[in-house]
Amino acid sequence: MVRPQDRKFVTADPDKCIGCVVCEYACSMVNENTFNPNKSRIRAMRIGPLVNLAVTCRKCEDPACVAACPRDALKQECDSGIIRVDENVCNGCGWCISACQFGAMNLHPDKKIAFTCNSCTDNETKEPQCVKWCPEEALSFVSAETLSQKYRQKAVKNLFQTAEATKPQ
Numbered sequence: 001m002v003r004p005q006d007r008k009f010v011t012a013d014p015d016k017c018i019g020c021v022v023c024e025y026a027c028s029m030v031n032e033n034t035f036n037p038n039k040s041r042i043r044a045m046r047i048g049p050l051v052n053l054a055v056t057c058r059k060c061e062d063p064a065c066v067a068a069c070p071r072d073a074l075k076q077e078c079d080s081g082i083i084r085v086d087e088n089v090c091n092g093c094g095w096c097i098s099a100c101q102f103g104a105m106n107l108h109p110d111k112k113i114a115f116t117c118n119s120c121t122d123n124e125t126k127e128p129q130c131v132k133w134c135p136e137e138a139l140s141f142v143s144a145e146t147l148s149q150k151y152r153q154k155a156v157k158n159l160f161q162t163a164e165a166t167k168p169q
Helices: 022-032 064-068 095-099 129-133 144-166
Strands: 008-012 043-047 051-055 074-076 083-085 139-143
Touching: 008 051, 022 043, 022 129, 064 074, 064 095, 129 139, 139 144
Parallel strands: none
Antiparallel strands: 008 139, 043 051, 074 083
16 A cells, blocks of 8 residues: 555646646647546646746545535545546536535536546556646656655755855855
């Protein structure tokens, strides 16, 4: 059994993301067979004039979206952490959308049911196409453990640079 901290998810580097939405088009094409960002399971968000960030499911250990569903239409796969939506049970109430602290749940524009990132496991690619097609290499498919290590390294580098800059000459 895969530990929750070892589940892989798509994450974005805001220093690299330019908000081009290629990720949205790649996702909608591979999962919905159309170039339609409204049918994408990843969302490129503009946060202020210079910051962009792509948002998708983080495969939480105790997902609030699953707990919030009044119809038990959402289930989480144990090993992958992927949230599965039973299309025959979901009524599109949106409680899961409101509950997700990462903004990763969406309402399908045609089916009017919840949907979220499936890491492209429902198609023949078996790898997140948003990561593959990102022209700036801003997206990566990592585990929480790997992401934590990356942030620790960045923090130590920043501390070292700050210490060097404030060192008496």
